[in-house]
Amino acid sequence: MPELLTKLSFEGKVEMLLASPDRDAGLEKHQVAEARFLFTGMEGDCHGGITRKSDVRMVKQYKRNTEVRNSRQLSILSAEELAEVAKVMGIPAVKPDWVGANMVLSGIPDLTLLPPSTRLQFPSGAMIVVDAENHPCRYPADIIAKHHPEQKKGFVAAAMHKRGVVGWVEAEGVIRTGDAVTIWIPPQRLYSHA
Amino acid sequence: MPELLTKLSFEGKVEMLLASPDRDAGLEKHQVAEARFLFTGMEGDCHGGITRKSDVRMVKQYKRNTEVRNSRQLSILSAEELAEVAKVMGIPAVKPDWVGANMVLSGIPDLTLLPPSTRLQFPSGAMIVVDAENHPCRYPADIIAKHHPEQKKGFVAAAMHKRGVVGWVEAEGVIRTGDAVTIWIPPQRLYSHA
Numbered sequence: 001m002p003e004l005l006t007k008l009s010f011e012g013k014v015e016m017l018l019a020s021p022d023r024d025a026g027l028e029k030h031q032v033a034e035a036r037f038l039f040t041g042m043e044g045d046c047h048g049g050i051t052r053k054s055d056v057r058m059v060k061q062y063k064r065n066t067e068v069r070n071s072r073q074l075s076i077l078s079a080e081e082l083a084e085v086a087k088v089m090g091i092p093a094v095k096p097d098w099v100g101a102n103m104v105l106s107g108i109p110d111l112t113l114l115p116p117s118t119r120l121q122f123p124s125g126a127m128i129v130v131d132a133e134n135h136p137c138r139y140p141a142d143i144i145a146k147h148h149p150e151q152k153k154g155f156v157a158a159a160m161h162k163r164g165v166v167g168w169v170e171a172e173g174v175i176r177t178g179d180a181v182t183i184w185i186p187p188q189r190l191y192s193h194a
Numbered sequence: 195m196p197e198l199l200t201k202l203s204f205e206g207k208v209e210m211l212l213a214s215p216d217r218d219a220g221l222e223k224h225q226v227a228e229a230r231f232l233f234t235g236m237e238g239d240c241h242g243g244i245t246r247k248s249d250v251r252m253v254k255q256y257k258r259n260t261e262v263r264n265s266r267q268l269s270i271l272s273a274e275e276l277a278e279v280a281k282v283m284g285i286p287a288v289k290p291d292w293v294g295a296n297m298v299l300s301g302i303p304d305l306t307l308l309p310p311s312t313r314l315q316f317p318s319g320a321m322i323v324v325d326a327e328n329h330p331c332r333y334p335a336d337i338i339a340k341h342h343p344e345q346k347k348g349f350v351a352a353a354m355h356k357r358g359v360v361g362w363v364e365a366e367g368v369i370r371t372g373d374a375v376t377i378w379i380p381p382q383r384l385y386s387h388a
Contacts, residue, residue, distance in 0.1 A: 004251060004326055008388060039245060039263055050244060051233060054365075057198060061313060061321065061378060062365065069233055069364045071323070109387045116380050117310030117325055119255060127255065129265070131311055132198055132380060170263045171248075171256065184255060186310050186326060188384045193303045194202060 005119060005184035012111075012120075012181035015079050016096055016104040019045040029097045034176040037126045037169045041073035042102050048073055057135075070168065071131035076120070077101045077164035078111035085159045089144070090152030094159075098147065099140040101164065105181055112161050119170065119184040126173030136163045199313060199378035206305075206314075206375035209273050210298040212291055213239040223291045228370040231320045231363045235267035236296050242267055251329075264362065265325035270314070271295045271358035272305035279353045283338070284346030288353075292341065293334040295358065299375055306355050313364065313378040320367030330357045 018029035021044055032044070041048025052070040054062035062068060077096060082104070086094045096104045105111060105120075118130040136159035144155050212223035215238055226238070235242025246264040248256035256262060271290060276298070280288045290298045299305060299314075312324040330353035338349050 003254075004329065005255065006388070007254075010387075060197075060201075061199065061315065062319070066319070066365060068321070069323075069362065071364070110385070113383065113385055115310065115385050121255065125256075125260070127262070129263075135198065168263065170265070171260060185385060185388055188388060189307065190382045190384070191304070191307055191309050191379060193204075194200070194379055194382060 005186060008183040008185060010107060012105040012108040012183065014103065014175060014177055014179040014181060015106050017175065017177055018097055018101055022046055029100065034174055036174050038172050039169055041169060045102060072166040073168045074102045074128060075100050075134060075164060075166055076103045076105060078108060079104050079106040081112060081162035085162050088153055088158040089155065091148040094144060098143045108183065112164055114165055115185055117186045121182040121184065122173060122175045122179050124173030125171055126175050127171040128167045129170045130165045130167045132166055134163045134166050136160060199380060202377040202379060204301060206299040206302040206377065208297060208369060208371055208373040208375060209300050210290055211369065211371055212295055216240055223294065228368055230368050232366050233363055235363060239296060266360040267362045268296045268322060269294050269328060269358060269360055270297045270299060272302060273298050273300040275306060275356035279356050282347055282352040283349065285342040288338060292337045302377065306358055308359055309379055311380045315376040315378065316367060316369045316373050318367035319365055320369050321365040322361045323364045324359045324361045326360055328357045328360050330354060
């Protein structure tokens with residue numbers, strides 16, 4: 001029987017965890033050493049919840065503010081991809097708190113291209129499911145431009161396919177900075193009728 | 195900006211809806227003309243819930259009976275694939291209630307191969323997200339063998355990659371027999387580091 005999920009041969013590592021208790025404060029977040037991840041999302045972060053209101057990203061599927069299951073509880077980015085984006089923008093660094101990251105991982109090549117339904121597993125037993133690639137938009141772009149008006153290229157163009165993924169908590173547990181991340185991916189194939 | 199989800203050029207159709215109020219009664223379900231689909235799953239069906247206990251399918255990821263988010267609220271199968279399976283098995287039909295289906299759709303080629311995070315949209319606004327392909331196992335195989343001891347090939351072998359998908363409710367609404375189904379798929383690509 002083929003496997004439902006296959007473990008990748010390499011592991012990632014948790015480089016940074018960030019939370020923002022207040023959505024009105026904007027995207028910018030503060031760093032924490034560890035956090036509990038619950039079915040409602042990251043404890044202490046304002047993007048949690050079992051459901052949320054649909055936003056502009058889903059405007060082709062839903063009227064704005066439709067109550068939908070929250071598959072965007074968490075924003076997960078790659079340390080290496082952030083460094084590549086900064087290089088293209090001609091700035092020293094893109095700080096994770098500028099782009100609303102909850103988690104920065106290292107050691108996962110092309111993290112942004114991990115397939116939907118990929119599972120990220122942590123030593124405590126916590127498990128996060130990837131729903132989708134995240135797309136760069138103007139909110140972080142505006143924050144970065146404020147910090148680095150000298151940028152050579154804008155964030156939206158520089159960060160396409162390097163802006164990480166969004167996901168939701170499948171199993172609860174604590175995640176700590178320095179944790180190893182085991183990656184499980186679903187069968188890889190293209191749907192030939194699209 | 196590339197789209198997060200792309201609408202397929204064809205639609206599916208809801209051929210049958212089935213529910214089973216009692217898990218102890220086994221997989222076999224009864225037909226309903228319509229049903230409400232809630233964040234907890236299909237109203238009146240025993241596989242609902244925001245969370246569930248992990249089972250043997252996830253034994254490589256979780257100890258048995260770990261509380262996990264329920265991404266298997268619904269079992270969705272293809273009328274055409276069920277007919278193909280029956281033909282290979284040498285029996286007149288594989289009845290959807292024998293295999294634990296909540297929904298049978300027509301008009302979606304290779305439904306079982308729809309990618310994870312595919313969205314199935316219904317006229318009421320109800321939306322179902324595909325988590326994963328379902329794999330045939332011995333429970334439905336035993337039920338079918340009981341009804342058709344003369345079968346030429348067993349269900350597990352005949353139904354591989356034709357046993358449908360499992361998923362969860364992203365937006366609530368009523369789904370009715372005869373409804374059209376609009377299909378939205380995520381970007382198609384293979385992760386090159388697997």
